[in-house]
Amino acid sequence: MLNRISTYLYLRPKLVLALLLLPPLIWFLVVYIGSLITLLINSFFSLDSFTGQIVREFTLKTYAKLFDKANLEIFGRTTLMAAVVTIACALLAFPLSYYMARFASPRVKTFLYLAVTLPLWSSYVVRVYSWKLILAQEGIVSWFANLTQLDGILAWYLKLPVVGGSSLAISYTGVFLVFVYIWLPYMIIPIQTALERVPKSLIEASGDLGAKPPQTFWNVILPLAFPGVIAGSIFTFSLTLGDFIVPQLFGKSAYTIGRAVLTFQGTSNNIPLAAAFTMGPILIMMVYLLIARRLGAFDAL
Amino acid sequence: MSEKTAIEFKNVSRIFSVAHKDISGEVRAVDDVSLKIEDGEFFSLLGPSGSGKTTSLRMIAGFDRPTSGQILLYGQDVSNLPPYERDVNTVFQDYALFPHMTVGDNIAYGLMIKKVAKDERNQRVDETLDLVRLTGFADRKPSQLSGGQRQRVALARALINHPKVLLLDEPLGALDLKLRQQMQVELKAIQQRVGITFIFVTHDQEEALTMSDRIAVFNAGKIEQVGSPAEIYEHPQTQFVAGFVGVSNLISGDVAKRITGSEEKFTIRPEKIHLTGADEKAAGDMYFANGKVRDVIYLGLYTRYLVELEGGGDLVVVEQNLKSTSMDVMKAKGQQTRLSWKKEHINRLGG
Numbered sequence: 001m002l003n004r005i006s007t008y009l010y011l012r013p014k015l016v017l018a019l020l021l022l023p024p025l026i027w028f029l030v031v032y033i034g035s036l037i038t039l040l041i042n043s044f045f046s047l048d049s050f051t052g053q054i055v056r057e058f059t060l061k062t063y064a065k066l067f068d069k070a071n072l073e074i075f076g077r078t079t080l081m082a083a084v085v086t087i088a089c090a091l092l093a094f095p096l097s098y099y100m101a102r103f104a105s106p107r108v109k110t111f112l113y114l115a116v117t118l119p120l121w122s123s124y125v126v127r128v129y130s131w132k133l134i135l136a137q138e139g140i141v142s143w144f145a146n147l148t149q150l151d152g153i154l155a156w157y158l159k160l161p162v163v164g165g166s167s168l169a170i171s172y173t174g175v176f177l178v179f180v181y182i183w184l185p186y187m188i189i190p191i192q193t194a195l196e197r198v199p200k201s202l203i204e205a206s207g208d209l210g211a212k213p214p215q216t217f218w219n220v221i222l223p224l225a226f227p228g229v230i231a232g233s234i235f236t237f238s239l240t241l242g243d244f245i246v247p248q249l250f251g252k253s254a255y256t257i258g259r260a261v262l263t264f265q266g267t268s269n270n271i272p273l274a275a276a277f278t279m280g281p282i283l284i285m286m287v288y289l290l291i292a293r294r295l296g297a298f299d300a301l
Numbered sequence: 302m303s304e305k306t307a308i309e310f311k312n313v314s315r316i317f318s319v320a321h322k323d324i325s326g327e328v329r330a331v332d333d334v335s336l337k338i339e340d341g342e343f344f345s346l347l348g349p350s351g352s353g354k355t356t357s358l359r360m361i362a363g364f365d366r367p368t369s370g371q372i373l374l375y376g377q378d379v380s381n382l383p384p385y386e387r388d389v390n391t392v393f394q395d396y397a398l399f400p401h402m403t404v405g406d407n408i409a410y411g412l413m414i415k416k417v418a419k420d421e422r423n424q425r426v427d428e429t430l431d432l433v434r435l436t437g438f439a440d441r442k443p444s445q446l447s448g449g450q451r452q453r454v455a456l457a458r459a460l461i462n463h464p465k466v467l468l469l470d471e472p473l474g475a476l477d478l479k480l481r482q483q484m485q486v487e488l489k490a491i492q493q494r495v496g497i498t499f500i501f502v503t504h505d506q507e508e509a510l511t512m513s514d515r516i517a518v519f520n521a522g523k524i525e526q527v528g529s530p531a532e533i534y535e536h537p538q539t540q541f542v543a544g545f546v547g548v549s550n551l552i553s554g555d556v557a558k559r560i561t562g563s564e565e566k567f568t569i570r571p572e573k574i575h576l577t578g579a580d581e582k583a584a585g586d587m588y589f590a591n592g593k594v595r596d597v598i599y600l601g602l603y604t605r606y607l608v609e610l611e612g613g614g615d616l617v618v619v620e621q622n623l624k625s626t627s628m629d630v631m632k633a634k635g636q637q638t639r640l641s642w643k644k645e646h647i648n649r650l651g652g
Contacts, residue, residue, distance in 0.1 A: 199397065201397035202397050202399060205393060205399075206399075206410070207363075207364075207383065207385050208364075208385075209390065209411035209414060209462065210385050210411050210414040210462070211410075212385050219410075
């Protein structure tokens with residue numbers, strides 16, 4: 001019986017392919033595309049401010065609200081944070097990835113792989129809260145600053161506009177540090193993979209043709225690793241854009257996109273506005289990918 | 302050929318330390334090698350894999366450094382110079398073309414690094430593309446080219462810099478036989494045109510014989526013999542060279558004594574042996590041996606016979622099928638035969 005089924009399927013490779021692809025396709029269509037379309041439809045509805053009921057009629061009113069000054073500030077603030085976090089992640093990840101890909105012995109590489117991914121094994125919330133202990137007023141950083149007589153510098157830093165705050169645990173600096181911490185593995189792995197795929201002979205060829213190591217880096221290594229940087233930055237950028245926990249725990253009162261969406265759909269039941277807000281990051285990511293393509297990020301693929 | 306020496310190895314050794322689970326120790330990849338390569342030569346480093354030929358090439362390029370000894374490039378000690386400070390260029394085995402650049406940018410890379418003006422760069426790229434017969438390919442990407450075309454781009458990228466010495470690391474290895482033979486002829490022609498010293502690494506003895514002015518035969522980290530293709534083929538100085546370059550019959554001991562009257566080892570090429578029709582009148586100039594044809598292999602252009610000698614040992618004999626058909630040659634199988642060859646065709650190995 002099994003034999004006959006095997007033979008039947010063996011002779012019909014297209015049927016096998018269809019059977020294999022059916023479950024992921026259904027999942028993709030219903031869950032991914034379906035939820036996106038629901039979002040899109042909802043974003044064209046509006047909330048009756050008098051009754052608090054959702055009016056299921058096509059309107060652009062909700063989108064118009066996005067252009068309120070306060071809402072534009074939310075987009076600007078979140079995008080800026082995502083950009084700064086992404087750049088910091090890339091700067092931190094590149095040297096480590098480079099070391100892992102080109103110099104580390106197999107044993108050291110395995111160890112580093114584990115070390116980089118180990119934090120992902122534990123809960124996100126727990127790890128974020130542990131940063132509270134590090135950054136809080138009576139936390140490890142303050143303790144260390146007192147110990148090393150650097151508390152003056154810390155106090156001076158916290159008085160600075162924008163980056164400062166009542167303590168590191170409630171400041172943009174805190175938000176930034178925690179974001180960089182939690183998203184860093186998502187940047188290291190793709191860059192490391194991209195660097196690993198650069199053949200050693202290309203680096204030798206560049207030197208052979210007269211390029212000093214920094215020239216080889218700019219002309220050969222970086223362009224070839226760039227798709228990895230872009231892949232990593234898609235993670236760090238979009239994850240930062242949508243996150244609502246870190247800004248809630250470490251941020252001041254000012255909203256970010258994630259917090260705004262949470263509030264609109266949860267507290268104020270304004271699902272149309274929440275939906276319209278969510279279209280923001282999608283649009284921002286599209287623009288980001290277009291720019292990345294312009295920069296030649298996908299040329300070497 | 303001028304008298305200048307392009308590359309000189311002075312007692313060069315490269316020792317790799319090996320640390321593995323159960324073995325640890327050292328590998329003498331290149332073992333006390335001394336060698337002179339003259340200006341303008343097409344010089345081949347020939348040997349089996351692991352014989353030290355590629356390591357030698359990498360030390361000339363600067364990718365590797367000698368553990369001891371000196372490497373001179375036109376009299377200058379370059380042993381410890383990085384690749385970018387040596388006036389040599391390499392054609393890599395895997396071509397190593399930059400995948401994110403066009404063919405033109407790949408070829409112009411060395412000039413771009415040297416900050417040559419764009420106009421001159423473009424002009425020289427076009428000239429070099431003409432030289433390797435890839436005119437009009439400047440705007441393609443390496444991924445759009447065939448293996449043979451990539452090979453030419455790699456060659457152009459190295460040649461455009463007018464290096465003092467061009468290094469080629471088994472560059473034809475990945476090509477099919479027809480293309481390889483065509484490229485052999487072409488490479489030799491290009492070398493003669495540009496007059497640059499070519500150092501060519503290969504494990505293919507036919508390739509080395511076809512193109513080289515001189516050949517160094519490597520074995521186990523040492524050079525067994527240096528000489529012109531004819532010298533290497535006709536007068537191999539060691540048993541290894543005799544066996545590695547072409548096919549040789551090695552005869553020693555009692556069998557040698559029966560044939561030549563001396564126990565001295567010697568080699569004889571299969572094509573120098575006559576299978577039948579021994580000219581007994583010219584006996585003074587000839588050696589003779591009796592045997593039985595054990596196997597006949599018909600190969601179109603020629604036939605290979607395996608002859609079992611009286612007194613032990615096998616000889617390979619090759620004869621061209623000038624007048625015989627496959628039917629004719631097969632009749633020899635199992636027959637007794639009297640082999641003969643000219644005395645001057647044997648190559649004594651001594652001891």
